Amino acid sequence: LGIRTVAVFTYEDRYSLHKFKADEAYQIGKDEEALKPYLDIETIVQ
Numbered sequence: 001l002g003i004r005t006v007a008v009f010t011y012e013d014r015y016s017l018h019k020f021k022a023d024e025a026y027q028i029g030k031d032e033e034a035l036k037p038y039l040d041i042e043t044i045v046q
Helices: 017-021 041-045
Strands: 006-009 024-027
Parallel strands (some): 006 024
């Protein structure tokens, strides 16, 4: 299909498979935050 993928991950998820399978990957949140960054939709969209 030729669709590129983007993954977002927190520090705790830095070794998750989806990070390595995506074409691009970006860490969100601070190192000590595990869940809160996934709920911050504004930051994810930026």
